[in-house]
Amino acid sequence: MKPSISIITIGVDDLERAFAFYRALFDIADDQIGAGEDHVAFFFDDDFSFVLFPRDQIAATAGKPESLEGTPGFVLSHRAESAEEVDTILSRVLVAGGAIITPGTESEWGYSAYFEDSEGNVWELMATKSVVN
Template sequence: MKPKISIITIGVDDLERAFVFYKALFDIPDEQIGAGEDHVAFFLDDDFSFVLFPREQIAETAGKPEALEGTPGFVLSHRAEMAEEVDAILEQVLIAGGSIITPGTESEWGYSAYFEDTEGNIWELMAMPVAN
């Protein structure tokens, strides 16, 4: 895998408070911000986004029972070209000693998987859906 960090997602305790802080800090126009019920995404350029996500949901994504000390506070996301590349990287993860949290899964957002490195850090692998 030649890493290309496309998204950094950080865990927050208060989504609204974090949104207000980062909107003021980044000073970007509203059209570069996307929000859902459970997240806020700042599209900083064509290839990089910074996302706020509730810490409890990061814990759930990481397969942890709750956001306790030691629960990752961030997720690094690597954008792959296609689903097959995601699966190939997962094979490398196992060979290198990491573990798969969520195998490759198709969703409305594309094809994605999560893995944990040997130190407990969480990575997301994703391939965007093919445009029609």
Template structure:
């Protein structure tokens, strides 16, 4: 895997407060901001995204019961070229001493998986769905 960090997701305690802060900090057009019930995403011109996500949900993503000390406050995301590449990277994770948090799963957003490195840091692997 040649790491290509395409998304950084950080955990926040107050989504609205964090949105107000980062909206004021980033010089970004309204059409480059996407929001849902549980997240806000800032889409930058170079293909990089910065996402705000509730800390409790990051804990769940990381396989933790609750957001306690040691729960990651962020997730690094690598954009793979295909679902097969996601699965190949997961094999390397296991061979290198990491752990799979979530096996590869297909969703409306594409094919994704989560893994934990040898130090407990969480990565998301994702492959966009093929264009129709």
């Protein structure tokens, strides 16, 4: 994997408060912000987004029962070129000593998987619909 961090997702305790903070901090147009019930995304360009996500949901994504000390407070995301590349990277994760949290899964967004490195840091691998073969 040649790493390219496409998205940084950070865990927050109060989504509205965090959104207000980053909205005031970032010099970004309204049409570059996307929001859902459980997240807010700032789209800086085609290659990089910054996402706010509830900390307890990051814990669930990381396969933890709740947000406890040591639960990751962020997720690094790598955009792969295809679903096949996601699966290839997952096999390398195991060889390198990491663990697969969620195997490659098709969703409305494309194909994604989650893994943790040897220290428990969480990564998302994704091939969005626009790049899935």
